[in-house]
Amino acid sequence: MIPPDARTVLDAACGPGWLANRLARDRRVVGLDTDFDALHGLMCATVRGTLARLPFPDRTFDAAICCEALEHLDDALLAPALRELARVAKHYIVLTVPNNEDRTFSRYRCRRCGVHFHSHGHVRSFTADALRDLFQAASAGRVVCRGVKEIVPVAVFRQSRRLYRLRPEPMGFWIAGKGVRCPHCGFAGYGRRWTPLFRAWSLAMKLANGLLHPVPRRRNCWLLGIYELI
Numbered sequence: 001m002i003p004p005d006a007r008t009v010l011d012a013a014c015g016p017g018w019l020a021n022r023l024a025r026d027r028r029v030v031g032l033d034t035d036f037d038a039l040h041g042l043m044c045a046t047v048r049g050t051l052a053r054l055p056f057p058d059r060t061f062d063a064a065i066c067c068e069a070l071e072h073l074d075d076a077l078l079a080p081a082l083r084e085l086a087r088v089a090k091h092y093i094v095l096t097v098p099n100n101e102d103r104t105f106s107r108y109r110c111r112r113c114g115v116h117f118h119s120h121g122h123v124r125s126f127t128a129d130a131l132r133d134l135f136q137a138a139s140a141g142r143v144v145c146r147g148v149k150e151i152v153p154v155a156v157f158r159q160s161r162r163l164y165r166l167r168p169e170p171m172g173f174w175i176a177g178k179g180v181r182c183p184h185c186g187f188a189g190y191g192r193r194w195t196p197l198f199r200a201w202s203l204a205m206k207l208a209n210g211l212l213h214p215v216p217r218r219r220n221c222w223l224l225g226i227y228e229l230i
């Protein structure tokens with residue numbers, strides 16, 4: 001969905017480069033991320049930096065893309081990041097975010113400090129309407145939305161909020177090594193394996209949810225917004 005005439009591309013918040021590397025097969029790509037270690041896996045030019053302060057001159061890239069990152073930005077960072085994408089892009093911006101995510105169902109509690117947090121660090125959710133108005137809301141000027149698509153259909157089971165609250169993770173128990181870390185105190189979980197007790201606890205909650213909502217439904221779990229600079 002990235003326009004074919006976009007020959008130079010910035011992958012902003014590229015992570016380990018699974019998208020940047022693919023685009024780099026036939027385009028000039030720069031991958032940018034705050035995480036220096038993540039950039040080691042990239043097979044294109046890399047720059048360490050943050051979304052809210054992109055280290056490039058105005059209109060450097062035909063397209064700026066930013067996938068699975070905006071949902072991590074709080075109010076103080078989101079608008080500056082959007083203005084920066086609009087500044088460094090010459091023709092297009094392409095964004096992806098989770099589709100209207102209910103963040104209740106990824107809420108963990110830290111057993112050590114008591115803070116509740118999203119297991120992947122998401123601090124906001126987006127609707128299709130919000131994505132259409134995103135750049136206007138951020139006063140990012142000359143950006144027009146050319147379309148918002150729902151993408152990546154996945155079979156998902158409806159979840160009970162009441163039952164989710166009784167699962168181990170929101171009660172403060174999860175295993176280490178899943179990449180989950182308390183943003184407040186750094187606690188990263190227990191051990192490497194569930195004890196039989198925790199395994200049974202987690203399974204019982206999932207089975208109870210399955211009895212309440214046995215039929216999965218297909219849902220497009222991500223949104224993609226394409227924007228043009230005028």
Ligand SMILES: [Zn+2]
Nearest residue numbers: 110113182185
């Ligand atoms: Zn904590």
